[in-house]
Amino acid sequence: MSxxxxxxxLREGITPEDGLWTxxxxxxxLSDVVGTMFSKTFMDExxxxxxxxxxxxxxxVMSRLAHASIMRLNPASMDRLFELxxxxxxxxxxxxxxxxxxxxxxxxxxxxxxxxxxxRPAVQNQVHETQRxxxxxxTCLPPGELQLLRQTxxxxxxxxxxxxxxFMQSRVQNMNGRFVLGTTGPVPHGAEVPGLIRTLxxxxxxxxxxQFPTGGAYTSAVRExxxxxxxxxxxxxxxxxESQSREDTxxxxxxxxxxxxxxxxxxxxxxxxxxxxxxxxxxxxxxxxELNLLSRLMGxxxxxxxxxxxxxxxxxxxxxxxxxxxxxxxxEESWSGVINIQAMKVTPIRAEARVKARHCRWTGKRLIQxxxxxx
Amino acid sequence: MLVVHANxxxxxxxxxxxxxxxxxxLQSKEPNVATSTSLIMQAxxxxxxxxxLLVVTSQKGIQIYESDGSIMVYWHALDTPETPTAQAVFARxxxxxxxxxxxxxxxxxxxLVFDIPSKGSNITLSExxxxxxxxxxxxxSECSGSQECIADMVSADDGGNxxxxxxxxxxxxxxxxxxxxxxxxxxxxxxGTIAAGYGTxxxxxxxxxxxxxxxEINAHARWIYSLxxxxxxxxxxxxxxxxxxxVWHMSLTPETNSVEVAHLHNxxxxxxxxxxxxxxxxxxxxxxVTGYDLSEIIRYTQT
Numbered sequence: 001m002s003x004x005x006x007x008x009x010l011r012e013g014i015t016p017e018d019g020l021w022t023x024x025x026x027x028x029x030l031s032d033v034v035g036t037m038f039s040k041t042f043m044d045e046x047x048x049x050x051x052x053x054x055x056x057x058x059x060x061v062m063s064r065l066a067h068a069s070i071m072r073l074n075p076a077s078m079d080r081l082f083e084l085x086x087x088x089x090x091x092x093x094x095x096x097x098x099x100x101x102x103x104x105x106x107x108x109x110x111x112x113x114x115x116x117x118x119x120r121p122a123v124q125n126q127v128h129e130t131q132r133x134x135x136x137x138x139t140c141l142p143p144g145e146l147q148l149l150r151q152t153x154x155x156x157x158x159x160x161x162x163x164x165x166x167f168m169q170s171r172v173q174n175m176n177g178r179f180v181l182g183t184t185g186p187v188p189h190g191a192e193v194p195g196l197i198r199t200l201x202x203x204x205x206x207x208x209x210x211q212f213p214t215g216g217a218y219t220s221a222v223r224e225x226x227x228x229x230x231x232x233x234x235x236x237x238x239x240x241x242e243s244q245s246r247e248d249t250x251x252x253x254x255x256x257x258x259x260x261x262x263x264x265x266x267x268x269x270x271x272x273x274x275x276x277x278x279x280x281x282x283x284x285x286x287x288x289x290e291l292n293l294l295s296r297l298m299g300x301x302x303x304x305x306x307x308x309x310x311x312x313x314x315x316x317x318x319x320x321x322x323x324x325x326x327x328x329x330x331x332e333e334s335w336s337g338v339i340n341i342q343a344m345k346v347t348p349i350r351a352e353a354r355v356k357a358r359h360c361r362w363t364g365k366r367l368i369q370x371x372x373x374x375x
Numbered sequence: 376m377l378v379v380h381a382n383x384x385x386x387x388x389x390x391x392x393x394x395x396x397x398x399x400x401l402q403s404k405e406p407n408v409a410t411s412t413s414l415i416m417q418a419x420x421x422x423x424x425x426x427x428l429l430v431v432t433s434q435k436g437i438q439i440y441e442s443d444g445s446i447m448v449y450w451h452a453l454d455t456p457e458t459p460t461a462q463a464v465f466a467r468x469x470x471x472x473x474x475x476x477x478x479x480x481x482x483x484x485x486x487l488v489f490d491i492p493s494k495g496s497n498i499t500l501s502e503x504x505x506x507x508x509x510x511x512x513x514x515x516s517e518c519s520g521s522q523e524c525i526a527d528m529v530s531a532d533d534g535g536n537x538x539x540x541x542x543x544x545x546x547x548x549x550x551x552x553x554x555x556x557x558x559x560x561x562x563x564x565x566x567g568t569i570a571a572g573y574g575t576x577x578x579x580x581x582x583x584x585x586x587x588x589x590x591e592i593n594a595h596a597r598w599i600y601s602l603x604x605x606x607x608x609x610x611x612x613x614x615x616x617x618x619x620x621x622v623w624h625m626s627l628t629p630e631t632n633s634v635e636v637a638h639l640h641n642x643x644x645x646x647x648x649x650x651x652x653x654x655x656x657x658x659x660x661x662x663x664v665t666g667y668d669l670s671e672i673i674r675y676t677q678t
């Protein structure tokens with residue numbers, strides 16, 4: 001699934017002599033996390049119909065996934081990573097043109113993950129098997145059920161308006177944290193370009209047709225993407241976010257995968273797989289038991305309370321090197337390396353109760369905006 | 376005015392000129408539900424000649440309150456399986472019909488018909504209508520007035536199929552209009568004409584009893600979430616995920632049995648997928664709009 005959500009800036013060109021992050025370490029983390037996430041036991045559990053996890057549970061599960069290898073994230077960094085992944089996935093689901101295109105987004109994610117673990121055929125097979133299950137389970141669902149699924153995902157993301165630098169630089173997100181919803185471009189596959197009113201007689205023959213102004217500039221639908229194990233997905237949502245923004249100006253840019261963005265890529269994929277299966281959402285009193293079960297299924301031998309690995313070197317990811325808490329944490333532990341990742345987060349804007357009035361364009365009368373504080 | 380947010384219904388009352396308003400929240404209360412609260416699917420005021428009730432549907436069942444939301448007068452539990460199944464269970468589609476019925480659709484395709492007394496909580500399940508094979512999406516009715524109507528209610532489903540009903544002690548199906556494998560997400564009934572909005576962004580106007588398709592509009596570029604009608608003015612309001620609200624005028628010519636639609640107006644709620652749009656009165660002098668992630672109700676007024 002997605003990926004390219006977080007602009008990780010893993011240091012490159014670091015030699016083994018530095019004792020720091022190497023290419024081999026990077027590959028190991030990738031294959032460990034992918035292998036854990038896509039294990040058969042875990043996927044069997046995920047594909048069962050079940051209630052949607054709460055945000056807290058989701059974050060905890062993702063944290064355990066992230067720690068499936070030698071890499072470590074402190075709580076603050078994990079929080080940031082979770083928020084970034086959540087916003088990236090929200091962007092994709094929000095802009096998804098039609099319900100069935102959710103599957104194309106998933107395929108884009110899985111295609112990218114398969115490419116990331118090309119050097120590990122066994123792990124790649126696990127991803128392939130998951131993709132096959134995805135096709136088997138979801139491709140035949142009617143639009144109404146897929147829309148219900150999409151609406152459930154949107155409820156999960158509701159009220160999150162965290163601004164991300166990569167989105168703001170690409171102009172897909174506004175200063176208020178909302179995503180830009182354009183009124184131009186191709187209509188979804190199966191839809192018609194707005195603007196036409198056709199009047200028919202009792203026998204179904206067209207007696208009149210007229211155009212109306214749409215307030216947008218839509219074009220005909222493009223060809224449909226492939227829902228098979230592999231193929232041209234056509235839809236760009238779910239691919240590398242940075243290359244997607246470049247494609248706005250260079251449409252022929254190939255869909256390149258950056259290894260530096262692997263972690264968020266993988267972890268983001270987890271959210272959609274787990275939220276697929278049900279439409280219920282709410283706090284789950286059995287959350288702790290769920291987490292324990294998931295831990296056993298993932299084969300995570302180490303809980304967060306257990307001591308860190310001894311002889312094997314570990315790596316701690318520091319998302320905000322300038323934060324005081326990061327510096328203090330640094331002082332407490334002696335690690336062989338700290339990887340600095342640039343992750344820009346801006347304080348979310350909260351909705352407040354207010355009443356505004358602005359001019360209405362409908363016959364020029366005043367428009368009243370009632371702001372309801374929905375808590 | 377009702378706005379749903381997860382498991383809360385926001386009730387807002389505004390004065391005619393929109394300058395004064397009050398706001399309260401109704402938390403979904405489901406008796407005998409020990410575990411998590413479920414999401415609210417829909418909330419609707421049902422206006423009957425003798426009383427007005429607030430109906431709230433969720434994944435667990437149907438709640439009926441007095442119109443100010445203060446007292447729950449009735450609770451109907453859906454048959455939810457103990458372990459979750461692949462097919463979600465929920466109630467969706469609410470309509471007051473004739474003088475004393477409230478109909479609610481279910482994900483299985485069934486329609487529950489509740490008999491409503493003029494006062495009190497002695498509400499009973501009168502009938503279960505089993506025509507739809509796919510989940511009910513929306514329902515609408517007309518003829519609470521004196522005008523003689525043939526069709527009392529129309530129901531729509533995920534396959535785009537429409538059922539036209541005559542209300543009574545036993546509801547009768549008058550017509551079934553087949554869909555085209557695309558969800559009919561919203562439906563309204565006016566002077567024997569069905570206005571149906573679809574997931575493809577199309578609006579279709581059918582003659583209810585005969586099923587004749589009179590008008591087809593390529594109205595929106597995304598999923599239509601809401602249709603509403605101002606019956607005295609013949610105005611139709613459509614709102615979709617493409618962030619646009621459109622106002623149309625419908626005219627019927629009984630002599631030629633023709634229906635015509637003219638486009639009147641557009642409003643764009645920037646960067647917002649619109650989830651609900653309603654006229655504030657039967658003349659269509661004002662309408663209100665809500666959207667995903669929007670904590671505001673936007674009200675548009677006409678001169």
